[in-house]
Amino acid sequence: MNGGTFRREFEVTGGDFYNAGRVSTEIKEILRQIGIAAPKIRRIAIAAYEAEMNIVMYARSGMVILQVTPEIVRLDVSDVGPGIENIELAMQEGYSTASEEMRALGFGAGMGLPNIKKNADRFEIRSEVGKGTTLEIEVNL
Amino acid sequence: MTRNGGSIRIDEARCTGDMACMRVCPTEAIRVRGGKARLLESRCIDCGECIRVCRPRAVSPVTNSFAELSRFDYRVALASPVIYGQFGPAASPERILAALEKAGFDCAVDSTQTCEAVSAAIGHYLRTSGGPRPLISCFCPTVLRLIEVRYPELIELVIPIESPKEILAREVRKAKARDLNLPEDRIGIIYLTPCPGKMLDVLERPGRRRSNVNGAIAISDIYRTVRSLLPIARGSGGGRPQISAVGLTWATLGGQTAFLPPEHRLEVAGLRNVERILTDIEMGKLRDVEYVELHTCPDGCVSGSLLVENPYVARGRILEIIGRLGPQPRERELAEFCEKGEYLADRNLSAQAPGALDLDVGRAISKIRRLEDIQQLVPNINCGACGAPSCTAFAEDVVREEAHLNDCVFMALSQLRAKHNQVVDVVREAKG
Numbered sequence: 001m002n003g004g005t006f007r008r009e010f011e012v013t014g015g016d017f018y019n020a021g022r023v024s025t026e027i028k029e030i031l032r033q034i035g036i037a038a039p040k041i042r043r044i045a046i047a048a049y050e051a052e053m054n055i056v057m058y059a060r061s062g063m064v065i066l067q068v069t070p071e072i073v074r075l076d077v078s079d080v081g082p083g084i085e086n087i088e089l090a091m092q093e094g095y096s097t098a099s100e101e102m103r104a105l106g107f108g109a110g111m112g113l114p115n116i117k118k119n120a121d122r123f124e125i126r127s128e129v130g131k132g133t134t135l136e137i138e139v140n141l
Numbered sequence: 142m143t144r145n146g147g148s149i150r151i152d153e154a155r156c157t158g159d160m161a162c163m164r165v166c167p168t169e170a171i172r173v174r175g176g177k178a179r180l181l182e183s184r185c186i187d188c189g190e191c192i193r194v195c196r197p198r199a200v201s202p203v204t205n206s207f208a209e210l211s212r213f214d215y216r217v218a219l220a221s222p223v224i225y226g227q228f229g230p231a232a233s234p235e236r237i238l239a240a241l242e243k244a245g246f247d248c249a250v251d252s253t254q255t256c257e258a259v260s261a262a263i264g265h266y267l268r269t270s271g272g273p274r275p276l277i278s279c280f281c282p283t284v285l286r287l288i289e290v291r292y293p294e295l296i297e298l299v300i301p302i303e304s305p306k307e308i309l310a311r312e313v314r315k316a317k318a319r320d321l322n323l324p325e326d327r328i329g330i331i332y333l334t335p336c337p338g339k340m341l342d343v344l345e346r347p348g349r350r351r352s353n354v355n356g357a358i359a360i361s362d363i364y365r366t367v368r369s370l371l372p373i374a375r376g377s378g379g380g381r382p383q384i385s386a387v388g389l390t391w392a393t394l395g396g397q398t399a400f401l402p403p404e405h406r407l408e409v410a411g412l413r414n415v416e417r418i419l420t421d422i423e424m425g426k427l428r429d430v431e432y433v434e435l436h437t438c439p440d441g442c443v444s445g446s447l448l449v450e451n452p453y454v455a456r457g458r459i460l461e462i463i464g465r466l467g468p469q470p471r472e473r474e475l476a477e478f479c480e481k482g483e484y485l486a487d488r489n490l491s492a493q494a495p496g497a498l499d500l501d502v503g504r505a506i507s508k509i510r511r512l513e514d515i516q517q518l519v520p521n522i523n524c525g526a527c528g529a530p531s532c533t534a535f536a537e538d539v540v541r542e543e544a545h546l547n548d549c550v551f552m553a554l555s556q557l558r559a560k561h562n563q564v565v566d567v568v569r570e571a572k573g
Binding site: 004005006021024025028029030032033034035036038039041042045046049050068069070115141 | 293294295296420421423424425426496497498499500501502503505506507509510512537
């Protein structure tokens with residue numbers, strides 16, 4: 001990613017449900033201005049939203065970095081938080097560590113990470129317990 | 142996006158450039174240039190907010206007039222359910238239809254039964270089709286325009302069902318041509334519309350399928366005539382099909398979803414609320430919902446901008462009429478209608494995003510970077526003096542080369558100041 005790259009960083013605050021979803025909405029708006037095709041925008045928006053919500057629900061704070069070139073849209077998501085003990089388990093649909101309270105609010109259905117993977121062309125996840133989690137999400141244009 | 146004439150006209154002679162329309166426009170589709178409002182048609186969603194706020198009444202809806210109807214041999218008025226809420230408790234639906242027939246229409250047709258049939262069709266389609274959910278209602282043309290302009294990703298979720306007025310117009314034209322032994326094109330079918338959006342839905346436009354309806358007249362335009370004829374109009378009682386209670390609900394909220402279980406449906410009204418729900422759908426948030434009924438007007442069609450009666454009074458009147466209707470067992474008829482499957486329609490929505498800064502992604506990326514630079518320069522107080530509704534919209538206009546940076550009074554002022562300082566420096570140096 002060089003010369004013709006658009007790059008922007010977004011901060012996400014853990015537990016801030018009031019502003020949850022704003023980052024993904026902004027990302028969507030940017031992709032629309034750049035003229036990305038609608039079905040791709042939808043996939044990226046869903047992945048961005050799930051990633052943003054994971055930070056809001058579980059982490060202390062986090063960062064989403066959006067990069068766009070004519071070939072690819074890339075999201076680098078990193079958070080400072082509890083991390084994930086068993087990534088394999090977390091990637092299974094329906095698996096969730098969300099509290100009853102969060103589920104009652106409609107969150108934590110255990111669809112987040114699998115949903116990101118489903119909508120990405122390339123997806124990588126790394127996590128360290130007690131430190132945090134990073135995601136690399138790419139969608140080819 | 143090609144749009145040959147929108148639903149809104151701006152009269153330059155009347156326009157005072159007061160920017161009320163520009164400020165209220167939800168899609169930032171209005172600019173004031175040279176003291177006059179201009180509409181950017183590719184962004185307009187025909188919501189009619191500008192009509193509501195224009196004090197000099199320079200903004201008006203494009204409608205058909207009564208006089209244009211003379212070109213037809215036989216004129217049919219399609220009455221949308223909202224019209225029954227317009228004339229107070231003394232005017233029964235039958236009497237309103239009779240008054241329309243005295244007003245110059247050869248026949249006035251009630252649409253509530255067709256509305257109910259379409260409610261049943263929505264349930265039938267949801268039960269018999271697979272694919273992603275939730276599906277989005279398609280009966281508010283302004284919602285459809287909003288989806289095209291702002292949420293093109295959601296086009297595939299728009300339910301492919303024909304609107305009641307199209308289905309009814311198709312049926313009525315066939316029936317009248319047969320009964321009266323007239324060619325189908327000699328029959329004029331006119332929709333009495335509560336809003337500019339539905340007006341435009343009927344007009345012929347390139348890239349759109351042809352409507353079965355020949356024209357539209359604003360309910361506000363025929364209000365006085367109908368009102369004056371009500372005392373001498375007699376509801377013929379027999380002869381007319383019964384008004385449907387479910388169909389009447391189409392005037393407010395929940396008509397489309399009448400046959401759906403409450404846990405699988407949502408009814409949302411008001412432009413901001415619709416935008417919020419569409420954003421949620423976009424993010425994949427509404428997982429258990431099967432169908433969302435959307436209206437851009439705050440209380441559904443009963444608050445359309447081309448109506449006369451206060452929307453809350455009108456809704457009360459509609460509810461009152463519903464309360465007086467007895468039980469209406471129509472299961473068999475509705476099932477037959479659904480089984481025929483003739484309710485399907487291709488809405489032919491186009492996903493070209495007018496929001497893109499350039500058709501080439503590479504160039505759009507350089508433009509969005511320039512956009513960010515400009516956003517750092519402008520004051521971001523959204524004063525509107527440049528003729529754009531916000532500093533962000535202005536920055537976009539500059540990047541698109543539709544405005545000049547110096548159109549911003551603050552930018553012009555700082556340039557002037559720089560020049561002034563230069564002159565002062567020169568003078569100072571000359572003085573030694």
